[in-house]
Amino acid sequence: MANQLTEDTEKLLPQEAVGISEPLGEIAFSLDDAPMPSTAIFNGVEKTERIIQALQDANCPAVGIFAIGKYAHTPTGLKRLHMYAEAGHIIANHSYSHYKLNDITAQDFIEDIKKAHEILSPLPSFKLLFRFPYLAEGKDEVQRQEVIQYLQSMGYREGYITVNNHDYYMSKLLVDAVKAGKIIDHEKLKNLYVSILWDCIISVDKLSHKVLNRKVKHVLLLHENDLAALFIGDLIEHIRKQGWKIISIEEAYEDPLALMPVTNTYSLVGRLGAIAIQKGLDKKLAVFPETAEYSYIPRALKQQQIFKSPVFNP
Numbered sequence: 078m079a080n081q082l083t084e085d086t087e088k089l090l091p092q093e094a095v096g097i098s099e100p101l102g103e104i105a106f107s108l109d110d111a112p113m114p115s116t117a118i119f120n121g122v123e124k125t126e127r128i129i130q131a132l133q134d135a136n137c138p139a140v141g142i143f144a145i146g147k148y149a150h151t152p153t154g155l156k157r158l159h160m161y162a163e164a165g166h167i168i169a170n171h172s173y174s175h176y177k178l179n180d181i182t183a184q185d186f187i188e189d190i191k192k193a194h195e196i197l198s199p200l201p202s203f204k205l206l207f208r209f210p211y212l213a214e215g216k217d218e219v220q221r222q223e224v225i226q227y228l229q230s231m232g233y234r235e236g237y238i239t240v241n242n243h244d245y246y247m248s249k250l251l252v253d254a255v256k257a258g259k260i261i262d263h264e265k266l267k268n269l270y271v272s273i274l275w276d277c278i279i280s281v282d283k284l285s286h287k288v289l290n291r292k293v294k295h296v297l298l299l300h301e302n303d304l305a306a307l308f309i310g311d312l313i314e315h316i317r318k319q320g321w322k323i324i325s326i327e328e329a330y331e332d333p334l335a336l337m338p339v340t341n342t343y344s345l346v347g348r349l350g351a352i353a354i355q356k357g358l359d360k361k362l363a364v365f366p367e368t369a370e371y372s373y374i375p376r377a378l379k380q381q382q383i384f385k386s387p388v389f390n391p
């Protein structure tokens with residue numbers, strides 16, 4: 078990890094010195110499952126306010142807010158989505174109930190998309206972008222096509238991702254630790270969050286060169302959770318320090334990747350990963366780096382003593 082960062086930073090410096098402005102990579106941010114419920118750390122409104130403020134402080138281009146209809150149906154839910162819209166961010170459809178398509182019929186799933194569309198489409202910055210909950214695109218190609226044809230008939234484009242990770246799991250572990258009265262080392266937690274996400278970004282980026290032989294405009298999947306509310310500004314700063322550019326979600330979806338046919342269903346590896354597997358790359362190579370695996374997160378939290386029990390005097 079440390080070596081990787083040093084390497085990338087060194088690559089950047091000579092470029093800066095000669096004033097070459099081409100970034101080493103480009104990435105847009107997306108926040109799923111908004112407006113997420115309150116937790117023991119932040120209430121919902123606080124969380125949204127913090128994220129918007131951090132994005133504004135970093136002068137971050139429009140992020141994609143992939144909203145869940147049922148969360149918008151809460152007393153402050155719709156207001157929070159309006160806050161994102163007013164701050165210039167894009168609101169998109171992530172279904173009403175957050176069902177996994179693989180578990181229900183295509184028709185029930187379509188009804189659920191419509192229900193979310195009714196609530197979300199009047200928002201001022203709403204765009205016809207849809208992201209499958211759990212990135213699950215159906216149990217087979219027939220089911221997937223039924224939903225995709227409906228989406229196309231409505232004018233929706235797919236709000237795909239290229240960089241997946243387990244930020245939701247790490248955020249859950251943080252909330253559990255706070256509830257258990259642990260003392261949180263925020264500096265170490267920030268470094269772990271940022272380094273895991275950076276690892277995920279560069280590992281997928283390598284895949285783009287390997288499979289497509291070019292740079293792609295990436296889309297990072299994050300959730301509207303407490304970790305984002307704490308550290309999204311630090312993440313942006315880190316990515317920029319590596320010589321990368323943060324782009325708007327709409328610019329990211331202008332990449333030709335958006336038009337490449339994908340047939341995989343239930344691809345957690347994102348669009349590039351799905352294309353890589355379609356092109357015959359071993360599935361294991363298309364998935365996450367070791368640091369992004371579920372088991373790595375609790376292990377690193379423990380090893381680095383990020384959540385500590387309060388010290389009691391003997």
Ligand SMILES: [Zn+2]
Pocket residue numbers: 109110171175209210211
């Ligand atoms: Zn989701």
